[in-house]
Amino acid sequence: xxxxxxxxxxxxxxxxxxxxxxxxxxxxxxxxxxxxxxxxxxxxxxxxxxxxxxxxxxxxxxxxxxxxxxxxxxxxxxxxxxxxxxxxxxxxxxxxxxxxxxxxxxxxxxxxxxxxxxxxxxxxxxxxxxxxxxxxxxxxxxxxxxxxxxxxxxxxxxxxxxxxxxxxxxxxxxxxxxxxxxxxxxxxxxxxxxxxxxxxxxxxxxxxxxxxxxxxxxxxxxxxxxxxxxxxxxxxxxxxxxxxxxxxxxxxxxxxxxxxxxxxxxxxxxxxxxxxxxxxxxxxxxxxxxxxxxxxxxxxxxxxxxxxxxxxxxxxxxxxxxxxxxxxxxxxxxxxxxxxxxxxxxxxxxxxxxxxxxxxxxxxxxxxxxxxxxxxxxxxxxxxxxxxxxxxxxxxxxxxxxxxxxxxxxxxxxxxxxxxxxxxxxxxxxxxxxxxxxxxxxxxxxxxxxxxxxxxxxxxxxxxxxxxxxxxxxxxxxxxxxxxxxxxxxxxxxxxxxxxxxxxxxxxxxxxxxxxxxxxxxxxxxxxxxxxxxxxxxxxxxxxxxxxxxxxxxxxxxxxxxxxxxxxxxxxxxxxxxxxxxxxxxxxxxxxxxxxxxxxxxxxxxxxxxxxxxxxxxxxxxxxxxxxxxxxxxxxxxxxxxxxxxxxxxxxxxxxxxxxxxxxxxxxxxxxxxxxxxxxxxxxxxxxxxxxxxxxxxxxxxxxxxxxxxxxxxxxxxxxxxxxxxxxxxxxxxxxxxxxxxxxxxxxxxxxxxxxxxxxxxxxxxxxxxxxxxxxxxxxxxxx
Amino acid sequence: xxxxxxxxxxxxxxxxxxxxxxxxxxxxxxxxxxxxxxxxxxxxxxxxxxxxxxxxxxxxxxxxxxxxxxxxxxxxxxxxxxxxxxxxxxxxxxxxxxxxxxxxxxxxxxxxxxxxxxxxxxxxxxxxxx
Numbered sequence: 001x002x003x004x005x006x007x008x009x010x011x012x013x014x015x016x017x018x019x020x021x022x023x024x025x026x027x028x029x030x031x032x033x034x035x036x037x038x039x040x041x042x043x044x045x046x047x048x049x050x051x052x053x054x055x056x057x058x059x060x061x062x063x064x065x066x067x068x069x070x071x072x073x074x075x076x077x078x079x080x081x082x083x084x085x086x087x088x089x090x091x092x093x094x095x096x097x098x099x100x101x102x103x104x105x106x107x108x109x110x111x112x113x114x115x116x117x118x119x120x121x122x123x124x125x126x127x128x129x130x131x132x133x134x135x136x137x138x139x140x141x142x143x144x145x146x147x148x149x150x151x152x153x154x155x156x157x158x159x160x161x162x163x164x165x166x167x168x169x170x171x172x173x174x175x176x177x178x179x180x181x182x183x184x185x186x187x188x189x190x191x192x193x194x195x196x197x198x199x200x201x202x203x204x205x206x207x208x209x210x211x212x213x214x215x216x217x218x219x220x221x222x223x224x225x226x227x228x229x230x231x232x233x234x235x236x237x238x239x240x241x242x243x244x245x246x247x248x249x250x251x252x253x254x255x256x257x258x259x260x261x262x263x264x265x266x267x268x269x270x271x272x273x274x275x276x277x278x279x280x281x282x283x284x285x286x287x288x289x290x291x292x293x294x295x296x297x298x299x300x301x302x303x304x305x306x307x308x309x310x311x312x313x314x315x316x317x318x319x320x321x322x323x324x325x326x327x328x329x330x331x332x333x334x335x336x337x338x339x340x341x342x343x344x345x346x347x348x349x350x351x352x353x354x355x356x357x358x359x360x361x362x363x364x365x366x367x368x369x370x371x372x373x374x375x376x377x378x379x380x381x382x383x384x385x386x387x388x389x390x391x392x393x394x395x396x397x398x399x400x401x402x403x404x405x406x407x408x409x410x411x412x413x414x415x416x417x418x419x420x421x422x423x424x425x426x427x428x429x430x431x432x433x434x435x436x437x438x439x440x441x442x443x444x445x446x447x448x449x450x451x452x453x454x455x456x457x458x459x460x461x462x463x464x465x466x467x468x469x470x471x472x473x474x475x476x477x478x479x480x481x482x483x484x485x486x487x488x489x490x491x492x493x494x495x496x497x498x499x500x501x502x503x504x505x506x507x508x509x510x511x512x513x514x515x516x517x518x519x520x521x522x523x524x525x526x527x528x529x530x531x532x533x534x535x536x537x538x539x540x541x542x543x544x545x546x547x548x549x550x551x552x553x554x555x556x557x558x559x560x561x562x563x564x565x566x567x568x569x570x571x572x573x574x575x576x577x578x579x580x581x582x583x584x585x586x587x588x589x590x591x592x593x594x595x596x597x598x599x600x601x602x603x604x605x606x607x608x609x610x611x612x613x614x615x616x617x618x619x620x621x622x623x624x625x626x627x628x629x630x631x632x633x634x635x636x637x638x639x640x641x642x643x644x645x646x647x648x649x650x651x652x653x654x655x656x657x658x659x660x661x662x663x664x665x666x667x668x669x670x671x672x673x674x675x676x677x678x679x680x681x682x683x684x685x686x687x688x689x690x691x692x693x694x695x696x697x698x699x700x701x702x703x704x705x706x707x708x709x710x711x712x713x714x715x716x717x718x719x720x721x722x723x724x725x726x727x728x729x730x731x732x733x734x735x736x737x738x739x740x741x742x743x744x745x746x747x748x749x750x751x752x753x754x755x756x757x758x759x760x761x762x763x764x765x766x767x768x769x770x771x772x773x774x775x776x777x778x779x780x781x782x783x784x
Numbered sequence: 785x786x787x788x789x790x791x792x793x794x795x796x797x798x799x800x801x802x803x804x805x806x807x808x809x810x811x812x813x814x815x816x817x818x819x820x821x822x823x824x825x826x827x828x829x830x831x832x833x834x835x836x837x838x839x840x841x842x843x844x845x846x847x848x849x850x851x852x853x854x855x856x857x858x859x860x861x862x863x864x865x866x867x868x869x870x871x872x873x874x875x876x877x878x879x880x881x882x883x884x885x886x887x888x889x890x891x892x893x894x895x896x897x898x899x900x901x902x903x904x905x906x907x908x909x910x911x912x913x914x
Binding site for chain 2: 005012013016042043045046049050052053054055056057058064171172173491776
């Protein structure tokens, strides 16, 4: 077997074994709780059993020996000859740790050799085995395959095998005379056998003189990343679909080549090719994205073990529950949230969950609960880590912050509870009374926060004294292609990722003149009663001042670090999906930019980083800095926003107060009535190269005078995207975007209405988009 | 004519190792991940030899051997059991179920080829090993 092939098999073995060991760990935790069924025991037996066989064939003797010890014990367990116990579970977990380390050295050096001493564990297994029914004898250890020194490695004296079982390694059964298969002469032990008539001569022993190929290959080139991370499994049907799409792409390319060579270029031809290209690219992009998607469960699966070990160390009882393990996100993101999540879990157990005695005193069950939840929401993934521990002691945090000199004592007293909570993300902050082995290793929640923000996510903490703490993490689905808003300032174009975008405000004429106010010399804008600090993009980036002449003020409201600020730009262009390219290393140090992208015309635009921009301009600064008046107001707004939802308020004829959760609306658009095309009773427009059917919300809700178009101006459309389609909801007027805590009440029950709530002092009906679309004949409104 | 071998093993790497060894000896190999899959293969096409692992989910190698024998009727297709357990009970079970022979894992590639050459004479033109 060539070295290359050997390495391929080794890589296969590693990937298979890592996967198996993860399953193994989870099963042992179940076993420890005495809840393992026969199938689970069989499964973990097979994991070790397979690894033993494969490792043996590939010449990894240490792995083989260790797995053999484990296999013998697991065999007793699965056949019920040994009862699971705490020491057994612990030994089995150590087995998986040792095996992982051995596999790790195979991965990095090509040999299963490391500094671990395996004999004690093997001895422990032997001892544990004898704790079972005495009849059990360890399975005989097969001799190692590559007989470098023949049969020298049998450190464990094989017990006398049962009579009749020659330690041969193969045999052929005989129908009539079950004679033991004679061992081939010259070979220490045969490794196969046929059950056949005794007259048949023993198999021509696979010439023992021939030295086995050097099974232990020269050290594989140390892989940069681990085996598990370097391979990905793709559904065959998805692969077929991608292949189909690539075929489509080739056809479109051919078409385009043809069109570009034709002498009389016709606009319709070009636009039809471009539409086709658009369609194929979009589908191809979605398909490729799917291959990169992995369920978050792949990293969650490690947590039961981590929780168990930490809880053990701290003498606590903790149960881990997970919801939404099948939530998928890009694998690069999955990798980068592993460490932050681990740290949060550590913290929850160490600081959150109380000791069993403490819990009993508080009237809680001795066993603490940590719940990990994940779900998709508006192009992002929300992950929550909830514990039912003692919650964060705000007074203690205030005191600590003052002690550590992070805040002046009076400043600490002035902070809102919410701001105090966020102090836990401050560098160098730790409330642990004593530095335990588990937390307090110099890595704090600030690192967690930084790492999550690095991938465009955000962390938020909520806590209630005595009842527990919830950490909420929001992260984007992918980092490679993101929807962004293109703006212009000082003659340059910039892209702002939509995740940090809250809303756009455009002020004209007199309103623009009056809008600006000053708080301590800092420009602010009063947005629905809240002060919004403003940053002028051209001044901030020292660009030539833009077009001030027309008296229009464009404010892009951005969110950074749980606060919002307004970015003043010259012009708001459009939203686009941009491909994120990293900045060159000369520009990497600039915090205001998150990267660069190439626009449709081939020119480069820089991508703005909302947080970096805010910090650079000091509108979001280190807690106690200037602009506290604005800051507090802002924090209050942000805190209200966090506990409530963003709503889009609109009007249709006959119904003046309607609302829809903002995250269900992809965009708001104005569409000229003249562009609407009619097919029978259906109306549709061409929207960004796609066909967007229009649904008149007013008609479907059966409001009064529903058929009289109220205005002759452009149609106000809420673009709603569900699964693969977009639908335009035509309304009369879009009134406002508000954030409010919503408690739906049955109210004016009607088809298409989910319920009602009081918003801004008015009874407002919540539109059931899914219901409306169904009424309008769109069956696939799954996303609603 | 190329002889076809059905390799049944739930451990992917081991299955690949077996297939690779046999393919490099000029044999054709069909793979199955457990007994249930193995039987499905047998129903769909003829094979000349079966090599099966013992310990597998859904249907283990012993039960697979038993059902395969029924399915094969009287056809003389050898069945080899591949196992790390060299104990007598498993071997006897396999034998009762109708297995032709057994090979202990880990095996040397030459060994596997030699055993196959023995139960399937003429299948391997020039033994690669030995």
